[in-house]
Amino acid sequence: MTLKAENISKTFGKNGLAHSSISASEGSFLCITGESGCGKTTLLNIISGMLKPDTGEVSIDGKSLYSLRERERIKLRNEKIGYMTQGNSLIPELTVWQNIVAPSELSGKKTDSRKVMELAQRLGIDKVIDSYPSELSGGEYRRSLLARVIVLDTPLLLVDEPTSNLDESSAAIVREVLYEEYKKGKGVVVVTHDREFQSYSPETFELRNGGGSIEQ
Amino acid sequence: MxxxxxxxxxxxxxxxxxxxxxxxxxxxxxxxxxxxxxxxxxxxxxxxQAAGYVNADIIVVPSGYSESAKSSLFEGEACTILFDADPTEKLRGIAGIDKVSRQLFLETLQMDCCSASGVQIIAIDTANDFAVGRNLSSMGIDSLAPDELIAGSGCGLATGSTINFFNRDFTVAAVLDETGMGYDQSAFVSLEAADAITADEQYKHIFGERTGISSMILIKTAGGADIDAVKSGINSALSSSGAAAYTVEGMTKExxxxxxxxxxxxxxxxxxxxxxxxxxxxxxxxxxxxxxxxxxxxxxxxxxxxxxxxxxxxxxxxxxxxxxxxxxxxxxxxxxxxxxxxxxxxxxxxxxxxxxxxxxxxxxxxxxxxxxxxxxxxxxxxxxxxxxxxxxxxxxxx
Incomplete structure (x- = not known):
């Protein structure tokens, strides 16, 4: 599966993303870095089908992402592209376990409880699995968000700032788990300021205000 | 899940x-x-329900008592209404009238569990009554004995129980379904029982020396008759006897x-x-x-x-x-x-x-x-x- 963004731009007042192109596919690991406000999250939003670009084209396996109906784009984020957003997007009314299984179970799919528990153990959140998001530390929260995306088992993972504000041990767990997913053959796109990630990535895409491009 | x-x-x-x-x-x-x-x-x-239940087209009451009759009929306010002279016989000869039924309204305070303003006792002619009486046959009652009564649904009386009115014991023969009108706070006795009460020496100060007195005449007009014309005819015929006719439709219109x-x-x-x-x-x-x-x-x-x-x-x-x-x-x-x-x-x-x-x-x-x-x-x-x-x-x- 190949995701390609060509010459995409999006403006918000004075800020925005200008003329950027990237490509990611299964078995690749791409780091996107750049200064705050240069449009890294906007880029992820656009390539995940969450935000339509002003110009440019995003395609998945050669098919234009934004020519698909919105329903199909949402379905893609459940089946092909796992997207971990930057914000505090766990559902506060649900436990960690329920948050992790929600994307599949609310879409009518069954989850393998054993697999979910193994993933929780790998991420070190098994002890807080029945807690509510408000009871978690920052590290546990980010790792729970990551678990929610990994459990979908999509071929491509888009991850926004997975280690920001985490202590080193939590950050190490997150990097390790994402690397394992990459080793399993998944494509991983990480927006990060964490230089440790760059050791996994053959190439780093540094986003500047003027845009840029990289293909893998 | x-x-x-x-x-x-x-x-x-x-x-x-x-x-x-x-x-x-x-x-x-x-x-x-x-x-x-x-x-x-x-x-x-x-x-x-009220208009249908009365089942009469015209009501004749003593002049000036239309409000009391209305209050008693529709609101359950007990009252005693008496004609100076019973107009029943005069009515029978008026054109357009099909049925005439007399009722006697007596107020008693003796059963104040029913109503703060007393209970309305209504004496009915079970043989000719076409308002309450027409419901009795469906209850399996052909006539009322002088010591029997039919209780309204709001009187709190059960069939077979006994109650004392005007120093007489009455057995409750049946209880009416709720009518929504004054009948719910009323007890119905036979005209014979009422006549015995009004003739009793100890109540002469209330009812006077008369016998066979009545309070209200219910009239059913003949099919096709103009109810207003019949009413006018009745008022002309009774102008000297202190009675006045009112249409039920007029009463319920208010x-x-x-x-x-x-x-x-x-x-x-x-x-x-x-x-x-x-x-x-x-x-x-x-x-x-x-x-x-x-x-x-x-x-x-x-x-x-x-x-x-x-x-x-x-x-x-x-x-x-x-x-x-x-x-x-x-x-x-x-x-x-x-x-x-x-x-x-x-x-x-x-x-x-x-x-x-x-x-x-x-x-x-x-x-x-x-x-x-x-x-x-x-x-x-x-x-x-x-x-x-x-x-x-x-x-x-x-």
Whole structure:
């Protein structure tokens, strides 16, 4: 599966993303870095089908992402592209376990409880699995968000700032788990300021205000 | 397995403040709407039944007693009305009259458990009566013995029990179904029993030396007769005897007018309550709008369809509405049912229980109003959210 963004731009007042192109596919690991406000999250939003670009084209396996109906784009984020957003997007009314299984179970799919528990153990959140998001530390929260995306088992993972504000041990767990997913053959796109990630990535895409491009 | 229903229930229990506010709004609306509607419908039911139950076209009472007769007939206010001279025989010769039935109204204070203003004893001619009497045969009663009576539904008497009026013991032969009118607070005896009371020495000071006295003559006109013309004919014939004729339609017209006032008042109150609750609900839903926006954005980011998201939030509001509305309706029922007789006695209008089926229908109506009210608030607020691009629902992450 190949995701390609060509010459995409999006403006918000004075800020925005200008003329950027990237490509990611299964078995690749791409780091996107750049200064705050240069449009890294906007880029992820656009390539995940969450935000339509002003110009440019995003395609998945050669098919234009934004020519698909919105329903199909949402379905893609459940089946092909796992997207971990930057914000505090766990559902506060649900436990960690329920948050992790929600994307599949609310879409009518069954989850393998054993697999979910193994993933929780790998991420070190098994002890807080029945807690509510408000009871978690920052590290546990980010790792729970990551678990929610990994459990979908999509071929491509888009991850926004997975280690920001985490202590080193939590950050190490997150990097390790994402690397394992990459080793399993998944494509991983990480927006990060964490230089440790760059050791996994053959190439780093540094986003500047003027845009840029990289293909893998 | 996490289902939309489970998510919705958890959301209700975790967001307690919001849930309690929505519950109270729907609950109060339901109590008010149900109570007011029930009250108005009972009055309407009473007024509609009253005209049919009298089953007469014209009523003849002593001049100046039309209000007393109306109060007694439709509102259950006990009174004693007596003709100076019985006009029954004069009436029989007037054209257009089919049936004539006399009734004697006696007021007693002896059974004040029934009514603070006493009990109306109505003596009826069971052989010729076409108002109350026509219902007796369906109860298996052909005639009333001098020591028997038929009790109105609001007298609190049971069939077979004994009651003392005017120093005489009467056995309750039957209890009438609720009529919604004065008959509910009345006890019906035979003319023979009434004549014996009025002839009794100890009551001469009330009824005088006359025998065979009457209070009200019910008239059924012949088919095709002009009721107003018959009424005029009766008034001409009785002009010198101190009696006057009134059409039942004319009497009930005033009741219908009063019902109209009550209905308008009830509609204004109900509309006000529903509008107020709708605005408050809309505000509550809109206030939690920002919180909901990020939830929607989060769910969309992991591929949960918009339809499923609407289902989750709609279920949450629906559960709350159903619970609040049913609790409100149940409370309203628990209040209005035991107070039925108290309301009836304090009203100056016919008031008849609309029946369990109509109560259930009214409950369904109130539930429907609650759901429509909530659906409007929900759809207006969520329509905007659901049209927004997923990333914009998490604006801090653009």
């Amino acid at each position: 996490l289902t939309p229903a489970k998510y919705a229930l958890q959301s209700i229990s975790k967001q307690r403040f919001r849930s309690v506010v929505i519950f109270l709004l729907v609950f109060i609306t339901s109590v008010c709407l149900y109570s007011v509607s029930y009250f108005i419908r009972n009055i309407r039911s009473g007024v509609e 009741l219908l007018k009063e019902l109209g006032y009550f209905r308008s008042f009830g509609t204004v109150i109900s509309t006000f309550v529903v509008l107020l609750a709708s605005v408050a609900l809309f505000s509550v839903i809109t206030l939690s709008f920002h919180q909901r926006r990020s939830r929607v954005g989060s769910l969309l980011s992991v591929g949960i369809s918009r339809g499923k998201i609407v289902e989750i939030f709609a279920l949450e509001y629906l559960y709350l509405t159903l619970f609040a509305a049913l609790s409100g309706i149940a409370l309203a029922m628990m209040v209005v049912l035991p107070l039925h007789d108290v309301i009836k006695r304090s009203l100056e209008l016919p008031y008849k229980f609309i029946g369990a089926g109509n109560m259930a229908l009214l409950g369904a109506f109130v539930l429907g109003v609650d759901i429509i009210m909530l659906a409007l608030g929900f759809s207006v607020t969520f329509a905007g959210v659901m049209r927004t691009e997923p990333a914009r629902l998490q604006e801090e992450q653009l």
